Amino acid sequence: MDRLNDKTAIITGGARGIGAAVAEAFSREGASVVIADSNAADGAAMAERLRDSGHLAAFVPADVSDPAAVQAMSDSALGELGRVDILVTCAGRNVFAEPLETDPDQWREALAVNLEGTWNCMRAVIPGMLENGAGSIVAIASVHAFSVIPGTFPYPVAKHALLGLVRSVGVEYAARGLRVNAIAPGYIDTQPVRDYWRGSPKPAEAERRTLQMHPPRRIGRPEEVAMTAVFLASDEAPFINAECIVVDGGRSALYHD
Numbered sequence: 001m002d003r004l005n006d007k008t009a010i011i012t013g014g015a016r017g018i019g020a021a022v023a024e025a026f027s028r029e030g031a032s033v034v035i036a037d038s039n040a041a042d043g044a045a046m047a048e049r050l051r052d053s054g055h056l057a058a059f060v061p062a063d064v065s066d067p068a069a070v071q072a073m074s075d076s077a078l079g080e081l082g083r084v085d086i087l088v089t090c091a092g093r094n095v096f097a098e099p100l101e102t103d104p105d106q107w108r109e110a111l112a113v114n115l116e117g118t119w120n121c122m123r124a125v126i127p128g129m130l131e132n133g134a135g136s137i138v139a140i141a142s143v144h145a146f147s148v149i150p151g152t153f154p155y156p157v158a159k160h161a162l163l164g165l166v167r168s169v170g171v172e173y174a175a176r177g178l179r180v181n182a183i184a185p186g187y188i189d190t191q192p193v194r195d196y197w198r199g200s201p202k203p204a205e206a207e208r209r210t211l212q213m214h215p216p217r218r219i220g221r222p223e224e225v226a227m228t229a230v231f232l233a234s235d236e237a238p239f240i241n242a243e244c245i246v247v248d249g250g251r252s253a254l255y256h257d
């Protein structure tokens, strides 16, 4: 409790899944939050739920792939919050294909949302953070930033590049009070993972196999990513910068069973 007292945060993709868990955890830890999401119905409902629990929360609709919309969202968030201490970028989309079957729209969407969307948000908030001499940015990457599941192209291309973005911006502005870090979740129990299983020929078997391949024999919960985001965003991590924390139950470290 109170680990983010008096802090203000913009959380993209906060309408559901990992972003919603981040919004809840940040609120619980004392932050005032603005949820930015392209899903207006779920985003507004999420902010209302937080307000009903006594937290300071607002929703601002925005498609992160649209730089002008992101700038308008950031201006509006600044009006709500007074200043922006923290940005957590959770907005992302699975765009999965076999490389040679990927059409140009899929390529563009994967990079526009997962990579450029994060940069659009960073670019909008960083000038204010530099003025304040402080700011913490946490980007939700993926284990797809290091490794690849065949048939998921071009999502890993975007996530690999996202790590490059985090490290570049983190190094660039460290001397002016900014920290920029990433979290690389493995399988986390959210709707896209359930949709991925459902899309396989034998969904129950696909789910069972996924749970089995993780050392704890389960996948992660959104709250477990959110707890890491709280840590990275908070004053408990003052010398962690341009880094990425893997949250996958040890799956990436496993050679084989």
Ligand SMILES: NC(=O)c1ccc[n+]([C@@H]2O[C@H](COP(=O)([O-])OP(=O)(O)OC[C@H]3O[C@@H](n4cnc5c(N)ncnc54)[C@H](O)[C@@H]3O)[C@@H](O)[C@H]2O)c1
Binding pocket: 012, 013, 014, 015, 016, 017, 018, 019, 036, 037, 038, 039, 062, 063, 064, 065, 089, 090, 091, 092, 093, 094, 113, 117, 140, 141, 142, 143, 184, 185, 186, 187, 188, 189, 190, 191, 192, 193
């Ligand atoms: N769930 C996992 O297993 C997992 C693993 C690794 C990384 N991730 C990453 O975590 C992030 C959140 O994933 P999730 O599983 O919670 O997904 P989710 O689909 O439940 O939530 C994503 C949210 O982002 C929003 N969004 C999508 N495109 C947007 C856009 N263009 N502009 C604004 N908002 C947009 C959606 O409306 C939704 O509310 C993503 O970046 C994803 O790549 C997820």
